[in-house]
Amino acid sequence: MTALAVENVSKNFGGVSALANISLNVSRGERRILLGPNGAGKTTLFHTISGAVTPSGGRITLFGIDITRLRPDRRARLGLARTFQITNLFPRLTVLDSMLLALGGASGHSLQLIGSPSGYRSEYDKAHQLLEQWDLVGTARRVVRTLSYGEQRQLEIALALAGQPRLLLLDEPTAGLSPAETRRVVSMVHALPRDMTILMIEHDMDVAFELADRIAVMHQGRLIAEGDQAAIRANKQVTDIYLGAD
Amino acid sequence: MTARAWTIIGCFAVLALLFMLPEVLRPYYLALVTKMLIFALFAMSLDLLLGYTGLASLGHAAYFGVAAYTIALLIVRAGVDSGLAFPVALVAAAATGALFAPLALRARGSYFLMITFALAQVVWSVAFGWRSLTNGDDGIPDVVRPDFGWSLDSTTSFYYFVLAIVGLATLLLVAIVGSPFGRALRGIRESESRMQALGYNVWRYQYVAFVLAAAFAGIAGALYAYYNRFVGPEYLYVVQSAEALIMVILGGAGTLIGPAIGAGLIVFLEDFVSSMTAHWVLVLGIIYVLVTLFAPRGLIGLVDQLRQRRVKP
Numbered sequence A: 001m002t003a004l005a006v007e008n009v010s011k012n013f014g015g016v017s018a019l020a021n022i023s024l025n026v027s028r029g030e031r032r033i034l035l036g037p038n039g040a041g042k043t044t045l046f047h048t049i050s051g052a053v054t055p056s057g058g059r060i061t062l063f064g065i066d067i068t069r070l071r072p073d074r075r076a077r078l079g080l081a082r083t084f085q086i087t088n089l090f091p092r093l094t095v096l097d098s099m100l101l102a103l104g105g106a107s108g109h110s111l112q113l114i115g116s117p118s119g120y121r122s123e124y125d126k127a128h129q130l131l132e133q134w135d136l137v138g139t140a141r142r143v144v145r146t147l148s149y150g151e152q153r154q155l156e157i158a159l160a161l162a163g164q165p166r167l168l169l170l171d172e173p174t175a176g177l178s179p180a181e182t183r184r185v186v187s188m189v190h191a192l193p194r195d196m197t198i199l200m201i202e203h204d205m206d207v208a209f210e211l212a213d214r215i216a217v218m219h220q221g222r223l224i225a226e227g228d229q230a231a232i233r234a235n236k237q238v239t240d241i242y243l244g245a246d
Numbered sequence B: 001m002t003a004r005a006w007t008i009i010g011c012f013a014v015l016a017l018l019f020m021l022p023e024v025l026r027p028y029y030l031a032l033v034t035k036m037l038i039f040a041l042f043a044m045s046l047d048l049l050l051g052y053t054g055l056a057s058l059g060h061a062a063y064f065g066v067a068a069y070t071i072a073l074l075i076v077r078a079g080v081d082s083g084l085a086f087p088v089a090l091v092a093a094a095a096t097g098a099l100f101a102p103l104a105l106r107a108r109g110s111y112f113l114m115i116t117f118a119l120a121q122v123v124w125s126v127a128f129g130w131r132s133l134t135n136g137d138d139g140i141p142d143v144v145r146p147d148f149g150w151s152l153d154s155t156t157s158f159y160y161f162v163l164a165i166v167g168l169a170t171l172l173l174v175a176i177v178g179s180p181f182g183r184a185l186r187g188i189r190e191s192e193s194r195m196q197a198l199g200y201n202v203w204r205y206q207y208v209a210f211v212l213a214a215a216f217a218g219i220a221g222a223l224y225a226y227y228n229r230f231v232g233p234e235y236l237y238v239v240q241s242a243e244a245l246i247m248v249i250l251g252g253a254g255t256l257i258g259p260a261i262g263a264g265l266i267v268f269l270e271d272f273v274s275s276m277t278a279h280w281v282l283v284l285g286i287i288y289v290l291v292t293l294f295a296p297r298g299l300i301g302l303v304d305q306l307r308q309r310r311v312k313p
């Protein structure tokens, strides 16, 4: 079954074509890695899938539902979660409050104006449990902006996972992390339920090849290669771009 | 003792003090404290937008003024019972908020500020220009205070009335900012795009916050109409909106106690300064500059800083 179908999606910023007729199919439970040099359009593609950016043309379906023009929060309700390449958290809120917000967004009952702390006991317990799971429970009372960069990246992923999404988009989750922290993220992803579909932008080739079922490569707004590890390694155009770029 | 225990003790101490004030204060100063309470509520209502949701409005006087004018027009022009006019005024303020919010929420940042300002100016020009209804800049006198079997005409009884209403409204505000809804507002203030990605309909939360802020401002405006027994277009004027913003910023946005303290200080200063100079707006401007330069997080932020310095030698 197809989890995500991107059909002929394009996006122009003024004169710049950031996405040119991208088509991509990700099946349910698949771990797909998106490769490509800086400026290839990977983040823009994520934005069109999550709804942060409206595509100039094309169509996107999520589990068979057309989401091309849906608001981002509606897409989240359909089981889509994402992290941001540039850390996008709640700098002045605590880690615990951030997690409670993530849980509230998923359950969708927080337009209640008046709440008693005890009425939300179970929500607190759940938040603590999730923070424990991601090794963040020691930071629960801390304000997010005082966390280390590595901890913030981890919180990004933990928040995205709080709502038990069906499709998870990870935008360079290991960028800027130490090798030890990178290992932690990789094992975190390994530990996710197998029926969760994951689309992940990754620069580190070792990480990409370790996690991927299939790989797609973008360059200058186009999809230039798609296939399993061996196919990508053997692709002349891909090796040219990566050898040429570095 | 924990910080929470201290907060509770502090609240009871302040409440006890407020209860005893009529025993110790001369009527002039009791009336001044009554005004402080009214503006504390007005400032807190604005902070629901500014400090909690991250929306800086320069038109909050509109809702304050609409409620005040509703009270005055109903009582003086329509002969409605003064106490009955109160809930109608509240609804009028909330309805104005509900009407203006979709226009203002199309924009963010300084554009939001400009639109809220423009909308308030529209209301002001109606109050100023529609002389046959509002008496223009002469305002509407003879706004009688409600009578629930006991008269609110004395300074003391009116003080207790305002204390009760502002107290109840404050309790509601405390419950709102402490609820999951209040937490969502703070999340929106910190990152709209992250909240959207988590599944929140950000617009709807901002809309509800806007209407609530208008309703609470309306309570303050209605009380102020009773307080002065008079309404005039200056209730709706941009100076009133700016004053509320400065109250919030001076005290500390993002808390309830900060704007209340800021309101108390500004009302006191205005009374003090007006007896010496006519340049109150200039003084307000200077306060604003000093606060943004030396205490960008307001007096509450300043206290926090001092406390942290003491803990970390």
Ligand SMILES: Nc1ncnc2c1ncn2[C@@H]1O[C@H](COP(=O)(O)OP(=O)(O)O)[C@@H](O)[C@H]1O
Residues within 6 Å of the ligand: A013, A016, A017, A018, A036, A037, A038, A039, A040, A041, A042, A043, A044, A045
């Ligand atoms: N909001 C925007 N406005 C204008 N140009 C943009 C915007 N976002 C991205 N771009 C441009 O689109 C291209 C693709 O960017 P991006 O999707 O961030 O690439 P990647 O994530 O692959 O590094 C770049 O040339 C970038 O400058």
Ligand SMILES: [Mg+2]
Residues within 6 Å of the ligand: A042, A043, A044, A085
């Ligand atoms: Mg990118």
